[in-house]
Amino acid sequence: MACNRRIFFRLIGALTLAGGASTWRTARAAQAPGGGAAAAYEVTHSDAEWRKLLTDAQYRVLREAGTERPFTSPLNDEHRAGTFACAGCKLPLFSSKTKFDSGTGWPSFWQPLDHAVITHTDKSFGMTRDEVLCRRCGGHLGHVFDDGPKPTGLRYCMNGLAMTFTPATGA
Numbered sequence: 001m002a003c004n005r006r007i008f009f010r011l012i013g014a015l016t017l018a019g020g021a022s023t024w025r026t027a028r029a030a031q032a033p034g035g036g037a038a039a040a041y042e043v044t045h046s047d048a049e050w051r052k053l054l055t056d057a058q059y060r061v062l063r064e065a066g067t068e069r070p071f072t073s074p075l076n077d078e079h080r081a082g083t084f085a086c087a088g089c090k091l092p093l094f095s096s097k098t099k100f101d102s103g104t105g106w107p108s109f110w111q112p113l114d115h116a117v118i119t120h121t122d123k124s125f126g127m128t129r130d131e132v133l134c135r136r137c138g139g140h141l142g143h144v145f146d147d148g149p150k151p152t153g154l155r156y157c158m159n160g161l162a163m164t165f166t167p168a169t170g171a
């Protein structure tokens, strides 16, 4: 499935990019949605600040577009009512109402909350995919595919590391 292939290609990319993570990030920053200058997100931090704010694993996903190993996130088995938010800036991203079990090993949703995410075409590693980013801080969340369930037919394949979960209160 697509997410599995992705890990493989990311690995190849990591081995090929002798320049290392900083070169990769610079390249990514230059391909801002809509072209031109790097996107001006509402929440921005220096690289050093992000490293302090995030765990190493979160940093690899959110700031370096890494992919967690499937079936490793506790959020896969989170079935309570509540909200999934960006681990980088706390922006609410998904409602538990749109979560479904895709069988891929990554938390999956058929629809994000309004104005929560942005997508842009990711043509890295010879594939064309739609990368999903947090609208507020630009953190990498995962990809969206068109093989999801009704009503949207979309499958937002997210990294659990990129999100936090808050159960609904008073339920």
Ligand SMILES: [Zn+2]
Residues within 6 Å of the ligand: 086, 087, 088, 089, 090, 091, 134, 135, 136, 137, 138, 139
């Ligand atoms: Zn964010």
